[in-house]
Amino acid sequence: MNRIVYVNGVYLPESEAKVSIFDRGFLMADGVYEVTSVLGGKLIDFDGHAFRLRRSLTELEMASPISKNVLLEVHRELVRLNEIDEGMIYLQITRGAPNDRDFVFPDPQKTPSTIVLFTQNKPGLANNPAAKKGIKVISIEDIRWGRRDIKTVQLLYPSMGKMMAKKAGVDDAWMVQDGFVTEGTSNNAYIVKGNKIITRAKSNDILHGITRAAVLRFAEEAQMEIEERNFSIEEAREADEAFITSASTFVMPVVEIDGVMLGDGSPGNVAPRLREIYIDESRKIAI
Ligand code: PMP
Numbered sequence: 001m002n003r004i005v006y007v008n009g010v011y012l013p014e015s016e017a018k019v020s021i022f023d024r025g026f027l028m029a030d031g032v033y034e035v036t037s038v039l040g041g042k043l044i045d046f047d048g049h050a051f052r053l054r055r056s057l058t059e060l061e062m063a064s065p066i067s068k069n070v071l072l073e074v075h076r077e078l079v080r081l082n083e084i085d086e087g088m089i090y091l092q093i094t095r096g097a098p099n100d101r102d103f104v105f106p107d108p109q110k111t112p113s114t115i116v117l118f119t120q121n122k123p124g125l126a127n128n129p130a131a132k133k134g135i136k137v138i139s140i141e142d143i144r145w146g147r148r149d150i151k152t153v154q155l156l157y158p159s160m161g162k163m164m165a166k167k168a169g170v171d172d173a174w175m176v177q178d179g180f181v182t183e184g185t186s187n188n189a190y191i192v193k194g195n196k197i198i199t200r201a202k203s204n205d206i207l208h209g210i211t212r213a214a215v216l217r218f219a220e221e222a223q224m225e226i227e228e229r230n231f232s233i234e235e236a237r238e239a240d241e242a243f244i245t246s247a248s249t250f251v252m253p254v255v256e257i258d259g260v261m262l263g264d265g266s267p268g269n270v271a272p273r274l275r276e277i278y279i280d281e282s283r284k285i286a287i
Contacts, residue, residue, distance in 0.1 A: 004081040005118040006074050008065075011081065014118065023114055025094030027101055029154040031114075032056040033092040036075065037247045038084050038119075039126055039279070042286035043075055045247065048210035053091070056150045062095055063108040065115050072287075078119050086125040088248055091117045092153060125248070126279050134255030134267040135171035135244075139233045140164055142175035142182045149204045158185040172244070174257070177205065180230035187246035188212040189254075191231055191239035192270045198239075201228040211245040211278070218277045224270070233257060243271035250282075251275035 003014045025031035034049045050068045057064050066074070075089050094114045098106035144157050161173040162185050174189050175182045182200060183189050188209040190199040197219055202208050216226055236242055242254035242262055251274045253267035262268075 003119055004078065005116065006078060007116050008112075008114060011077065017116070019114055019116065020097035022099060022101065023094055023097040024106075025092065025114060025153060028103075029152060029156075030060075031092055031094030031153045032060065032062070032151050033090065033153050034151065035247045036089045036091070037125065037250075038079055038087050038089060039283055039286060041079055041085050042283075043072075043079070043089070044282045044286050045210045045214060046072060046075065046287055048213060049091075049247070052151060052208065052210060053093070056152070057093065059147070059150045060095075060152075061105070062093065063113055065093060065113045074117055078117055082119040082121065084119050084121055085123065087122040088120040088125075089117060090120060091115075094153075122248075126250070128249070128252075130171075131250075131252055131272070131275055132267070134253035134265075134271075136169075136256035137172045137174050137184065137254055137258075138165055138168050138170050139176050139181070139258055140173045142177040144175070147204055148182070148206055149202070149208055151207060161185040170256070174233070174236075176233060179232050181233060181236065182206050184244045184246075187244035187249060187252075189236075190243050190245070191236045192241035192243070192268070193239055195270075196225040196227055197270070198227045198229060198231050200230055209245055211247055211250065214282065215245050215251060215274055215278050218281055219274060222273075222277060237262070241268035241270050243274070245278075251278050 004011050005014045005017045007017045034053045036049045037044045096111040096113045098111045140161050165173045172184050174184055181189050183206045190197055237257050237260045244252050253271035255262055255265050
């Protein structure tokens with residue numbers, strides 16, 4: 001594969017793309033990111049991702065190297081150059097590359113941020129066969145830092161969580177703090193009881209998912225009841241259904257938690273319906 005990627009204002013083949021060894025993203029995970037999905041060659045929830053990116057940068061006192069309009073142009077140009085019909089655009093901004101390693105933030109006037117974007121081609125993203133079967137999760141302790149609302153590139157623990165899931169023969173891990181589920185390793189977590197969707201309220205404990213916001217809006221429009229509150233693994237194991245949301249999985253049913261099957265172990269009604277609504281409605285407003 002030789003993708004065309006974007007580095008600091010330049011489009012170039014991935015094999016020629018380079019970032020300094022002093023980049024603070026590399027040395028200190030001092031960077032933020034976004035993942036925007038592409039369906040039918042168009043961007044899903046672009047405004048939401050651009051808004052959250054701005055918020056992450058502000059919270060970390062990091063300068064924004066790009067305006068929203070230019071960001072949109074770059075996303076579209078990468079979709080065009082790499083002929084993406086279904087897939088994702090990954091975007092990362094770091095605090096740049098000073099001339100040496102230092103804990104203190106560099107002066108943004110002297111050290112511009114580093115911006116990198118690349119595409120991930122995923123034909124069949126919308127028709128993902130996993131959505132028909134649902135996924136299995138285990139629970140693990142949430143030992144991440146206290147600002148999970150900022151989308152930083154410090155993904156070591158989520159990555160370890162995925163490995164714990166893989167070793168346990170399942171698909172993902174739900175993280176638990178003080179007895180309550182925070183979120184999945186790379187997604188927001190929900191349970192369903194009757195017509196009610198239960199998900200943890202937004203706070204610094206979880207990432208404010210862009211897909212979460214859209215799915216809750218569509219659920220409300222479809223007259224479903226929403227309760228934003230904490231839930232435990234015990235409550236989840238007795239729920240009628242469970243699911244996750246993220247930009248790359250949309251809505252994905254969860255059919256097993258810590259080895260306990262939910263209902264009859266198949267996806268149920270609510271999650272598949274929400275998935276369909278989310279994909280259909282998002283396609284209509286994709287840009
Ligand atoms: N929580 C975490 C920890 C995540 O990494 C992600 C996806 N990056 C999400 C939730 C879902 O967010 P979104 O719907 O914006 O992809």
